[in-house]
Amino acid sequence: MPLLQRLCLAGMTMELRHLRAFIAIAEEGTITHAAARLRIGQPALSRTLKALESHLGVRLFDRSTHHLRLTDAGESFRIRAAAALNAAEAAFDPDRVGPWPLRLGHAWSALGHHTATVLHRWQQLHPQTPLQLLRTDDSLAGLAQGRADAVLLRGPMPVTGIRSTVLFHEQRMAALSSHNDLAKRSELALDDLASQTLIMNTVSGTTTLRLWSPEHQPGRIAEVGNTDDWLAALAADQGFGVTTTATADIYPYPGVTYLPLTDAPPVPVNLAWSDPPSHPAVPDLAAFIREIAQPTTNEANGPE
Template identity: 55%
Template sequence: MTVELRHLRAFLAIADEGTITRAAARLHVTQPALSRTLRQLETHLGVRLIDRSTHHLQLTAAGHAFQPRAAAAVAAVDEALDPAGAGTWPLRVGHAWSALGEHTTPLLRRWKQEHPHTPVQLLRVDDRTAGLAHGTVDVAVIRGRADLPDEVHTVALLTEPRLAAVAADSVLTRKPRLTLHDLSTEPIAVNTVAGTTTPDLWPADEIPTDIIEVANTDDWLAAITTGHAVGVTTTATAAMYPHPAVVYIPLIDAPAVTVYLVWRQPPSHPAVPDLITLAQRLITPPPLRLSPGRPVLQSPRAV
């Protein structure tokens, strides 16, 4: 049997909806037809993808492993057949929040100068891998750790100092610098989908007890501007999301966040290596050149 795109769409719909009934309605097919399509796919792969032992269907371990591959394949076909993209092949760069901060515009402008025939699409995707795991982007900007597919390459691009984000009328704005201790008694807005802030950032005896969970940067900012919470972020957010009702203050005892560029190997777009090279050239600081015999001194916070 030859696997077709409909087999992948059927599996993804069932995985998303959790029942054959809802998945069939979504795909406008009958339930028996959808069940047959799933069985055909499982027979071809030689593994069970969906556990049917309960009323609410669950992915098996093989199903969880296959899901991002199937999603990436469907996304690639949809992208290739999109009439809006006929004649062009945009390079899709994903990010969950703040892109590359202050470096975003210079990078995009330089890219347009050097690669005028390859447009870049900057896409905000609210998940930990910024769309890379599901094949919706060619390169992802990722902060901190993420559960990435095995076939990816990663390069550390820069580190960003952390900042506290507080409402403009907060008493915390009276301090030029803040510590985690200063925030420990405040409600903390935490992006549980793609953020880098968790309660573990605080010492064990100062972990905040009032956590306000949000799913994206817009909701995070709303919680802060209204005075319902404070936030912890990086300098990139201050550059990309300036707001008259928010003050960003250096957070002096929180570790910096490493920013990575991540892409699949082989690349899903031929221009990926060029983008990586350009980003490194514009953003990554050059190596320090030392005079012979001269030691390098580092402050304890730099280690």
């Protein structure tokens, strides 16, 4: 028996309001603020959340006196809920009748030097499905908020409950001020940087101290929240960064030098999407990108 029919027989019908309630609570952090945002009473919102959790058979939030925190199941469900809600709203939007864009999110560097080729060839082969590239300074590049149908993520997957596939691998690069003495070299090793300050993008970056051995880690860390601030700090010689070849391709920056890191493991570039996908063309996009990128990829051939 289909799921919707079983729910109706049980007197339980899941509706878009359940998804809206869940998303509002997840974003606001409290029932009180979420209820005010949705303009409904707190008891009604609490009952809606309880019905959703009862239907799913899991707790979506850990409750405390003043704040609600998403459980692991809640984090996974948030991606599905946002994708479903966004797709439903798009379906009913009269301004979006016609070609159905496929939104590809990224936090930085997109597909490196493959970016323009992928966008151009996709447009030629799929004129009825425009491919929109969207940058979001977020660890999931907008997937959790339903802003993108598929996203490009580098490194290991940060959450469960999403589908992903490795497209290719990129070599790690050191990024540092052109005035730094190390910039005169042709390549660097991780230990060469241990005495320097590490400039780390803590919002969407992939670099952590785990790259170094405990005995040779950088002694100082300067945190930034986006790629633009990261590049500015590098150019000002406030420290060094670690990135991939894609950043060197996409972000040439006055006063910043990129050098290969000889002993750093490669970074997998993944395409990730909600399960089920919010756009039917997502699997085709994964195969399309892999076909274009792999023949010219010369980075190491194993994941981190």
